[in-house]
Amino acid sequence: EIVLTQSPGTLSLSPGERATLSCRSSQSVSSSYLAWYQQKPGQAPRLLIYGASSRATGIPDRFSGSGSGTDFTLTISRLEPEDFAVYYCQQYGSSSWVFGQGTKVEIK
């Protein structure tokens, strides 16, 4: 079973700063199967990135994804006030889907 480990657990930054979130998989899989989501309190998750680096429809270009093998990164180039939220990575493998435990990006 794939295990996704996200780090850090919490990221404290100011608006305008750069955020770098990490997602490490216990197994190497195709980068095509790696996605990132944003979730704000009381809301459903929103797809940000699929295929490790492709932005979903309507996602601003300050969000970017990269990585391969077992190590993936979500970067927010300049944090806007609406970007403070929890971010989850997700990976598909062997007919199941796994989420990481999440990284909270909070205002410093």
Next chain:
Amino acid sequence: QVQLVESGGGVVQPGRSLRLSCAASGFSFSSYGMHWVRQAPGKGLEWVAVIWYDGSNKYYADSVKGRFTISRDNAKNTQYLQMNSLRAEDTAVYYCARDLVYCSGGSCYSGAYGMDVWGQGTTVTVSS
């Protein structure tokens, strides 16, 4: 617009059953795989189950296998989650989500790439 609306949540005693529904609108429901994802209070996301666009394949998380059944009625643009033998640890917000289909170079792909449309969720509480 594209929309998913869950219903059927509530408070239920351990060991009892509940059926959730997810009504889709604004897109060709019969062309998409559909998922259920849950989130326990204060916790992260947990994938629960998926059903292929035509109902031909269904997969479950180990935590619900044998107790939950996913199904769909394409004529009604609705998917379902039948939950039996409920446990306290099944307490969560249950989200319905559409499987991402993306097209590139004249071919389209689905089944492993993400979930691009989500409902607002329905809350299930298992408690005596």
